[in-house]
Amino acid sequence: MLEMLVVIKIGGALIAKNFENVIQDIRNIYSNYSEKYSLVLIHGGGPQINETLKKMNKEPKYFQTPSGFTTRYTDQEAIEAAIMSLGGINNKRLVEALQKCNINAFGFSGIDGIVIEAERKDKILVLINGKRIMKRGEYSGKVIKVSTPIIDFLLQNKYLPIIGSLAKSKEGEIVNVDGDRAASFIAQALKADILISLTDVKGIYRDFNDKNTIIKTINTVQLEGLLDNLEGGMKKKAFAALEALKLGVKKVIIYSGLTETPIFDALENNLGTVITNE
Ligand SMILES: Nc1ncnc2c1ncn2[C@@H]1O[C@H](COP(=O)(O)OP(=O)(O)OP(=O)(O)O)[C@@H](O)[C@H]1O
Ligand SMILES: [Mg+2]
Known part of the structure; x- marks a missing residue:
């Protein structure tokens, strides 16, 4: 009997550095814990989208939003680069x-089989020199639905x-x-039991400049209070973790995929920043 379904997000930041430990760790879990854990992976690709854009002689475009998030402006060229990187x-x-480790991985993106449906943003409100500007021609979306039969079948x-992390818009x-x-x-x-977000830092730091301020455990109310202090990718990640917990996932762990056995340590030793409702 399978005990736990584990969703693992592999960050683009981590892929850019080194994902070999994650691969070896998955191999270990497959060999020794296949009765206990079942894994589903999802990945990002921020740095790779930027690299692809540069190969196209284009610059990545980022803006601040009025609510304090850093956001990519996904124009026509950026979505091309995203398709190349993520798909x-x-x-x-x-x-x-993974296949080199005899694990039969099946890769696809959220648009295939309409596994992920999103609402296209079309335009985004950004701050330019303190002014609110509407940027049009945006090709990013907000996830609204995930279809599970294909994942279940796999x-x-x-x-x-x-x-x-690509999706199909309603249009x-x-x-x-x-x-x-x-x-x-x-x-x-x-209905996963746990979501593990593997990135290139060991968790959430209260103060990113002070490595002694890593958070071991935090609940959703406390994390909501901390959101304004977070920046960049971690702010988005914390927000997404809160969303997962609100949606009914019981536990989210943010940890570094650069450590020796990141998934095993998150699952068995609660390493990383552990976020729960309580
Ligand atoms: N308080 C903080 N604690 C931890 N990391 C922080 C903090 N503030 C900012 N960061 C940054 O957040 C980054 C992680 O988010 P980022 O979005 O870059 O990675 P990712 O989600 O793994 O990759 P991708 O978005 O491409 O999938 C860290 O590399 C770090 O530089
Ligand atoms: Mg990110």
Whole structure:
């Protein structure tokens, strides 16, 4: 009997550095804990989208939103780069690495089989020199629905699903979705027991400049109070973690995929920042 369904988000930041420990750790879990844990992977690709844009001689565009988040402006060129990174290189490199370990990974992106549906933002409100400006031609979306039959089928047949964070909009276009928020929705739709977000830092720091301020455990009320102090990718990740817990996922762990056995340590030793409702 399977005990726990674990959704693991692999950050683009981590993929850019080194995902070998994550791969070896999955191999270990597959060999020794396959009765206990069932895994579903979802990945992002921020740095790879930027790299692809640079190869196209384009600059990545980021803006601040009025609510204090940093957001990418996903224009026509950026969505092309996102398709290449999320549906292509990141996804297939993960599949390749796992298949080398005899794990039959099955990679796809959220648009395939309409596994992830999103509402296209179309335009985003950003701050430019303190002024609120509406940017149009935006190809990102907010996840609204995750369909589980394909993922269930893969799990039942011993494939390891690896999902790139693209989605289909209501109008039928491909849109880029935030990997962390997509992971929250997937975890909820699959009724996962736990969501682990693997990135390139060991968790949430109260003060990112002071490495002694790493948070061991925090509840949703406390984390909501901390949101304003967080920045960049971690602010989004914390927000997505809160969303997952609100949606009914019982536990979210943010941890570094650069450590020796990141998934095992998150699952068995509660390492990383552990976020729960209580
Ligand atoms: N208080 C904080 N604690 C921890 N990390 C922080 C904090 N503030 C900012 N960060 C940054 O957040 C980053 C993690 O978020 P980021 O979005 O870059 O990674 P990711 O989600 O793993 O990748 P991707 O978004 O491409 O999937 C860290 O590398 C760190 O630089
Ligand atoms: Mg991120």
